[in-house]
Amino acid sequence: MRALCSLAALAAFTTAAHAEATTYPLTVQNCGVEVTFDAAPASTVSLGQMATEILYALDLADKVSGTGIWFSDVLPEFTDVNARVERLADNDPSFESIVAKRPALVIAQYEGHVGPQGSIATREQFGDLGIQSYILPTDCIGKDNTRGADGTRLAPFSTDMLYETIDELAAIFDVQDKGAELVASLRARESAAREKVAAMKIDDISAVFWFSSPELDLDPFVAGQKGAPGYIMDTLGVKNVIASDEEWPTVGWETIARANPTVIVAAEMTRRRFGADDIDKKRGFLASDPVASQMEAVKNGRIVAMVSDAMEPGIRVIGGIEQLADALTSYGLAN
Known part of the structure; x- marks a missing residue:
């Protein structure tokens, strides 16, 4: 049958x-x-x-x-x-x-x-x-x-x-x-991360997840509200400054800078398809660009390098939750 x-x-x-x-x-x-x-x-x-x-x-x-x-x-x-x-x-x-x-x-x-x-x-x-x-x-x-x-x-x-x-x-x-x-x-790892975050009592924390950019001077691919990064942020009580429901929309740095995220999570990968696949180039751009460099996250060194696969809906997303939780703790953002 x-x-x-x-x-x-x-x-x-x-x-x-x-x-x-x-x-x-x-x-x-x-x-x-x-x-x-x-x-x-x-x-x-x-x-x-x-x-x-x-x-x-x-x-x-x-x-x-x-x-x-x-x-x-x-x-x-x-x-x-x-x-x-x-x-x-x-x-x-x-x-x-x-x-x-x-x-x-x-x-x-x-x-x-x-x-x-x-x-x-x-x-x-x-x-x-x-x-x-x-x-x-x-x-x-x-x-x-x-x-x-x-x-x-x-x-x-x-x-x-x-x-x-x-x-x-x-x-x-x-x-x-x-x-x-x-x-x-x-499930056990996710539950442990949730419990750790619950103890932080985080308020008014925001973030943007930057995957890559075709060229560093072009609008970046950033995480929308409803994908895996959105789930990571929701789990930790972090606001996503990108309002789109697209998986990875392109959004200008001027728009992102106006939102002024508390933390920037930048994808780290070995792929070199686009100019901004390199995490070092991402860091260099954030430090030197006249718009991006003025964001609170950049000025305070709150840039998290997260393996790109943790931003996808796979088994590494649990590690992404754990990594961002640890970063928020290290930045002294918990209440």
Whole structure:
């Protein structure tokens, strides 16, 4: 009998001490597409560092035959397993290079890479070759990817979306016990961070999350209200000075400077696609630009260098919450 599962149902049955084994065929509704798995995928290509690290955290590295789209070094605990997996490209790999790996499944972090207007390919193109595709639900739930370059969040991101995504992947690969273990660990860390923040009693603290800029003298890509950075700020009681619901809108420095954020969180990454990918260049710009240098955060040295992947809805977002909480404490902003 075909098992039709939803994220909510998966979340419910993985809370048990020992989750039930997957019953195949397993059908999931994935970003508007019904995908049926007759068995656990034998191999996969993962597109997006967040997707890759979730698979590694589920002990599925032996199922990963290739990766692409990297922003920073892999998490230290995955260095050895990642070294054994072929990196097809630091940025977007070609459709041909993915197909050459003969994967049973392609897992994409972003619908923009594998979707109706996929920059790498459409789901239909993979399907025509007998390759299934799966997009992380964190990029689809409550989000319209047809609006704005990186999509627009219609509902705020929450870590519940991340935990449900992990549960669903664990069910697809029939590793539910490992999925439940991973979710429990992340929940415990998030809870501890919340408790730490609650003791701070922070008031009137604001921030801007700066991801990158095509060129340093152009408007930066900053975090909107409803993405992962917005969740980090909400968790810590910090106001986001950017009002947009777009995932990463471009906003002028004059507008940001008028809002005068208490803290600037700047993305640190190894990718060098744009001029401002380099954290040192970000710092240099903030110190020298006649507008940006006048912000309270710059004058007082309240610039947090946060790995870019902690600004995405993946397992590193928990580390982002912990890092910003520690920074606020070190700046003496707690009441």
